[in-house]
Amino acid sequence: MSRIGKKAVPVPSGVTVTIEGQTVTVKGPKGQLSWTVAEEIEVKQEGSELTLAKRQETTRAQAMWGLSRTLVNNMVVGVTQGYEETLELVGVGYRAAMKGPALSMQLGFSHEVDIPPPAGISFATPKQTEIKISGIDKQLVGETAARIRRIRPPEPYKGKGVRYAGEKVRRKEGKKK
Known part of the structure; x- marks a missing residue:
């Protein structure tokens, strides 16, 4: 039951x-x-x-x-009330900014990554290393956050990448001499 x-x-x-x-x-x-x-x-x-x-x-x-x-x-x-998801950018030179309604990120690639917001979703960048995704559809907010995270997921050696707020990244030990 x-x-x-x-x-x-x-x-x-x-x-x-x-x-x-x-x-x-x-x-x-x-x-x-x-x-x-x-x-x-x-x-x-x-x-x-x-x-x-x-x-x-x-x-x-x-x-x-x-x-x-x-x-x-x-x-x-x-x-x-609406729904909101927060992402953090961790890494030297990793930052996000707004270009009109679109989100523009520098994630260590040779180019900027621009993401237009889907219908019903809005982006905000309170800090350069923080992205807030908000909307009324819980599934669409979560899916948009996952798509942004998928561009540069956190890597286990230095922890660099896009992660959810409060997400713990398991770190690996590097090479030994």
Whole structure:
């Protein structure tokens, strides 16, 4: 039995939820998100709460129940508070700056790496070695952060590269004479 699926999703004031068939649309102060729930799951709105229930007892329905509840909850949190991911640049000469809405980074290559923001994502550079990625879609914020990190992942000998804020990089010992 899914413990996550049993929980109701609280809908705060200022957020409107529309259920049309299997499509759930959440509209809030920061924007609007929609997602199509799997056929095995039924979504009901009762007052200021959303409840999700399985239509039948199958393995797929069991698997999709908790997932669906979490994704709907992420949409509600996204349109009210939004999501943010922080990346750190570690290395001599590694820095980031804004070029209009795009992010421009110097990561030890012979050229600068420019990244235009996907729709619904905004970049900020409070410090030269820090990048903040924010938006209302949790999955898109995380995926954008992962794509930026993939350009120059942290290496184990000196620890240079792009890493998540607070990420611990396992260091290896270098060559010995």
